[in-house]
Amino acid sequence: MKTSKEGYAEALVELAKQKEDIVVLSDSAIKPFAQKYPERFIQCGKAQNIIGIAAGLAVEGKTPFASACATKNWNHIREIAYKNLNVKIIDTDETKEDLAIARTLPNITIIVPADYNEAKKATIAAGLAKGPVYLKLGNASQATTEKTPFTIGRAEIMRAGKDCTIVSCGTALQEALRAAEKLSLQEIECTVLDCHTIRPIDKHAILTSARITGCIVAAEENAGLGTAVAELLIQNFPVPVRMANADAANIAKAAKESVLLRCESACPEVPEEHGRLLISEAHPEVYFKVHGGGIIKSLPGLKKALLEMNNETFSYHCNAHKNDFSSWVKEAFKEPALAQQIGKTKTRLGMAITITRWLT
Amino acid sequence: MDYTSIAKNIRKDVIRSIARAGKGHTAGNLSSADIFTTLYFGILKHNPRKPDWEERDRVFASEHLNPAWNTTLAHAGYFSKRELFLPQKEKQGGLSIAVGSALAAKIDNKKHQTYCILSDHELNGENWEAIMLAGKHKLSNMTLIIDRNNIQAEGYTEELMPLEPLRAKYEAFNWNAIEVDGHNHQHIFEALNEAKNSLKPTVIIAHTIAGKGISFIENKYEWHAKAPTNEEEQTALNELNDRHNN
Numbered sequence: 001m002k003t004s005k006e007g008y009a010e011a012l013v014e015l016a017k018q019k020e021d022i023v024v025l026s027d028s029a030i031k032p033f034a035q036k037y038p039e040r041f042i043q044c045g046k047a048q049n050i051i052g053i054a055a056g057l058a059v060e061g062k063t064p065f066a067s068a069c070a071t072k073n074w075n076h077i078r079e080i081a082y083k084n085l086n087v088k089i090i091d092t093d094e095t096k097e098d099l100a101i102a103r104t105l106p107n108i109t110i111i112v113p114a115d116y117n118e119a120k121k122a123t124i125a126a127g128l129a130k131g132p133v134y135l136k137l138g139n140a141s142q143a144t145t146e147k148t149p150f151t152i153g154r155a156e157i158m159r160a161g162k163d164c165t166i167v168s169c170g171t172a173l174q175e176a177l178r179a180a181e182k183l184s185l186q187e188i189e190c191t192v193l194d195c196h197t198i199r200p201i202d203k204h205a206i207l208t209s210a211r212i213t214g215c216i217v218a219a220e221e222n223a224g225l226g227t228a229v230a231e232l233l234i235q236n237f238p239v240p241v242r243m244a245n246a247d248a249a250n251i252a253k254a255a256k257e258s259v260l261l262r263c264e265s266a267c268p269e270v271p272e273e274h275g276r277l278l279i280s281e282a283h284p285e286v287y288f289k290v291h292g293g294g295i296i297k298s299l300p301g302l303k304k305a306l307l308e309m310n311n312e313t314f315s316y317h318c319n320a321h322k323n324d325f326s327s328w329v330k331e332a333f334k335e336p337a338l339a340q341q342i343g344k345t346k347t348r349l350g351m352a353i354t355i356t357r358w359l360t
Numbered sequence: 361m362d363y364t365s366i367a368k369n370i371r372k373d374v375i376r377s378i379a380r381a382g383k384g385h386t387a388g389n390l391s392s393a394d395i396f397t398t399l400y401f402g403i404l405k406h407n408p409r410k411p412d413w414e415e416r417d418r419v420f421a422s423e424h425l426n427p428a429w430n431t432t433l434a435h436a437g438y439f440s441k442r443e444l445f446l447p448q449k450e451k452q453g454g455l456s457i458a459v460g461s462a463l464a465a466k467i468d469n470k471k472h473q474t475y476c477i478l479s480d481h482e483l484n485g486e487n488w489e490a491i492m493l494a495g496k497h498k499l500s501n502m503t504l505i506i507d508r509n510n511i512q513a514e515g516y517t518e519e520l521m522p523l524e525p526l527r528a529k530y531e532a533f534n535w536n537a538i539e540v541d542g543h544n545h546q547h548i549f550e551a552l553n554e555a556k557n558s559l560k561p562t563v564i565i566a567h568t569i570a571g572k573g574i575s576f577i578e579n580k581y582e583w584h585a586k587a588p589t590n591e592e593e594q595t596a597l598n599e600l601n602d603r604h605n606n
Contacts, residue, residue, distance in 0.1 A: 023467070039467060044493065049456040049486035053493060056460015059452055060418075062467075064460075075486075076456065083452070 004137035007119030008090065009033065012065060014120075015127040016040065022127060023057055025050050026067040027092070044068075051076035051089060058085040063127055069093040074101070080132050081105035088126045088133045099224025102134050103199060109133045109152060110198040110224070114173040115141040118196060121150035136170065138221060143173040144194065155202035161189030163353055164255045165209040167229050168219040169195050172246035176219050179251035187350035188259060201228050203236075210239050214360075215262040217254045219244040240265070256349065263307060263352045266360050282332040288324070291316040299333065303355040306348045314348050325351060363545035366435065367397040371573045372600050373431040373444060379593035380445050381427075387583040388479050389428040391509040391542065391568040395477060396432040398548040399505070403556075405472065408437035415470075420458035421477040424585075425507075426451070429477075455504065459490040462502040462561075470501075473556060477505045480523060481512040481584075488533075494561040495534035502561040503552065504535075507542065509570040511581040530563045542566030574599055 012033040016022045024033050025042045027050070034041040044050045050068035055076060057064040063086055070077065070091040080087045084107045091098055102110050111126065111133065113119040119137055126133040129152060148156060158173070159180050168176040173194050180190040191209050195202060206229060210216055216239055218226035226243040233239055240261035242254035281298045282288070288296040291313050296305050302325065306314070317324035323343050330339035338358050345351050370393050378384035399419070400406075406416045421429050430448050434441045452461075458476035465472060478487070483506075494502050508526070510517045517523060530537040536558045540547040548566065555562035570584070571577030574596045588596060 023464075042463065047486075047489045047493070049489045052454060052456025052486060053460040053463065053490065055452075056457040056462070057464045058460075059457060060461050060464035062464050079454075 001140040001142055002116035003140045004113055004116060004119035007113070007116040008123050008135070008137055011120040011123035011127075013037075015124050018124075019063060019127060021062045022065065023062050024065045024067075025054055025057075028067075030067065048072040049076065051080065051087065054087045054089075055080055055083075055085050058087045064088065065090065065123075065127070067092050070095050070098045077102070077108075077134075078105055081108045084131055086131060088135060090135050090137060096222045098134075099136060099198060099222060100227065103224060103228060107132055108199065110136070111152065111196055112136045112138070112169040112198060112220070112225070113196055114143045114170055114194055117146055117148065118144045118150060118194075122152075122196065125150065125152050138171045141171040141174045143177060148194075150196075153197045153200045153202060155196070155205040156194040157191065157205070158194050159190065159192040161191045162213055162357075163188045163190060164215050164217065164259050165191045165193065165206075165213045166217045166219055166251060166255060167193045167195045167206060167209075167225065168251075169198065169225050170221050170246070172219040172221055172244075172251070175246045175248040176217075176251055178248035179219075179255065182248065182252050183255055186256075187345050187347050188255060188353070190255060195225060195229075198225050198228050201232060203232055206232055207237055210237050214239055214266070214356075215258040216241045217244055217251060217258050218242075219246065219251045219254070221246045259349060259353060260307065263303060263349075263356045266356050279333045282328075286328075286332045288328050288332070299329070299355055299359060302329075303352050303359075306352045306355075309348070311348075318346070361401055363394070363397050363401060366401055367393050367545075368573070368600055370397060370428065370431050370435055372597055373434070373441065374427045375574070375588060375593055375596045375600075377427050377431060377444055379588045379590065381587065383585075383587045384427050385424040385585050386587060387511060387570040387577060387580070388507060388509060389425060390571045390573050390577060392425055392428050392477065392479070392507040393432075393573070394543045394545060394568075395505055395507060395548060395566055396428050398545050399475060399477075399552065400432050400436045402545070402549045403552040404475075406436075408433075411438060415472055417472050418458070418461050418465075418474040419477075420452055420454065420461070420475070422479060422482055423453045425477060425479070455487045455490040458504075459494045459499065459502060462494065462499045463497060465501055466497065466499060473501050473503060474499075475503050475505065477507065480506050480508045480510065480517055480526075483523065491530070491533050491535065491561075498534075498559065499561045500559050503555040504561070504563045506563060506565050507568055508565050509542075509568040509572075511570040511579075511584050513581070513584045515581050526565060530565075534560060536560045536562040537565065538562065539565045539567065542568035543572060 023040045027046045051073040054064040054066035065088045067090040111122050113122040166176045176192050218229045242258040244251040244254040326339045326343035374389045407413045462474040527537040538551045540551045551564045577583045
């Protein structure tokens with residue numbers, strides 16, 4: 001599997017053909033660029049001022065791509081940000097905190113490509129864009145293809161689903177797609193967004209998806225995307241957000257937690273408007289008697305009970321032979337359509353989401 | 361060219377602008393006044409009416425020398441002196457950027473010179489890396505001028521972090537090194553000329569007196585980052601005027 005770094009190196013040569021002012025600085029030869037364009041490649045050694053030299057080149061109208069250890073060059077990176085210089089920065093040190101810090105500096109476009117294919121496109125886009133760009137290249141991963149479109153600032157919808165949105169970038173995208181597959185078997189359908197540009201973040205895509213699914217997971221290798229997503233939502237459309245790293249199991253867990261939070265916070269015990277339901281509370285004669293004890297009187301009550309009951313109790317009421325919940329919804333509330341949907345789901349969480357969606 | 365008279369007027373406006381701002385590096389801006397004067401009025405290929413003229417010589421200087429630099433620009437005709445006391449346009453400073461700029465010029469075979477003015481108290485790690493890179497690429501179009509006034513915030517440079525032998529350090533990095541009296545305009549001019557013709561990057565180590573021109577500031581490290589009060593400003597201006605009349 002080719003890595004993002006290889007994608008970057010190949011893209012530089014393509015970019016150099018298009019633009020004469022491309023120069024590359026690094027502490028190690030970036031082949032094949034260094035061989036094809038030796039007069040445009042500046043070997044800097046392990047210097048702590050590579051980004052500073054790049055700034056000088058940018059001031060003179062060049063488009064420098066500088067590979068450097070970000071943490072050792074921060075004073076220059078911040079200068080470039082404040083002065084809006086046309087330098088493209090690639091971190092060579094696998095720094096963990098750089099994206100979070102870069103977010104606090106003005107003017108820097110921050111891109112985290114998912115894999116080799118996306119890294120190529122991102123490099124070319126960065127070279128053609130004006131102003132400073134921070135390009136974060138990760139380890140080997142495969143989530144997009146040559147045909148996947150790429151525009152800076154636009155998140156790509158890799159998968160559509162109405163129960164939860166997973167916003168991811170970099171190597172986490174591959175994991176997010178794996179998690180979505182697993183969750184689908186558990187009746188939770190996820191939208192997966194490739195949000196490669198952390199700044200400027202695709203507000204429209206994230207907010208639209210939040211409105212549809214009502215809950216979010218932000219998945220990434222290091223901190224940066226998650227806080228950007230959380231900031232966006234809290235200011236515009238607050239919904240539950242969970243953070244996860246680039247691991248499919250963790251992402252799936254976070255998704256379930258997020259869905260749970262959404263179900264718990266939505267629909268009060270007694271719905272205030274009765275217009276959505278023909279009957280808001282069941283007739284006392286047909287209250288649902290839970291196996292092992294307990295009574296359910298309403299749909300919000302059913303949702304709550306489903307979230308709280310143990311698997312044994314659930315299996316008693318819903319198994320290969322019967323689905324007591326579905327029957328009850330049809331009989332006590334006269335909602336055949338809802339009853340049918342509940343009849344199709346086999347998991348507690350799946351039923352809870354279905355009821356939540358119906359009521360909101 | 362009456363460098364002495366120009367430098368005197370620059371010193372007066374330096375005192376005024378720092379006093380008005382309420383903060384600034386008074387001693388260094390006074391000691392470097394002769395360097396700026398000779399550079400802008402003697403050697404520099406430039407056009408104050410066309411500050412972005414493509415063939416102009418480039419100038420970079422550290423941020424704390426902005427009062428001297430801006431004052432020189434105003435006196436050279438880049439903008440009106442009245443604007444001196446307004447917030448100034450952002451300029452680029454630092455040796456790394458200067459070397460990057462000189463490198464760009466070399467890559468494109470451009471003929472202009474690149475100058476950078478630094479104080480001796482800011483020869484830090486990244487600056488030495490820039491010096492190494494310039495030496496490696498034989499940036500003959502690069503001239504660094506050091507305002508060697510020997511002071512820092514808490515004392516004298518040679519006591520706090522000695523730099524000598526400074527000249528030898530540059531030569532070890534494959535630079536051409538020239539030492540001059542930083543208040544002798546003729547010597548500075550000759551050194552700048554020699555730098556233009558050198559095949560290596562050149563450093564001009566200009567030995568200066570901190571606070572030069574004002575008796576109660578000269579050689580006092582306390583004035584490294586101190587601004588004059590209104591009273592001190594007046595005394596300083598009087599002194600500069602008296603000496604002129606003599």
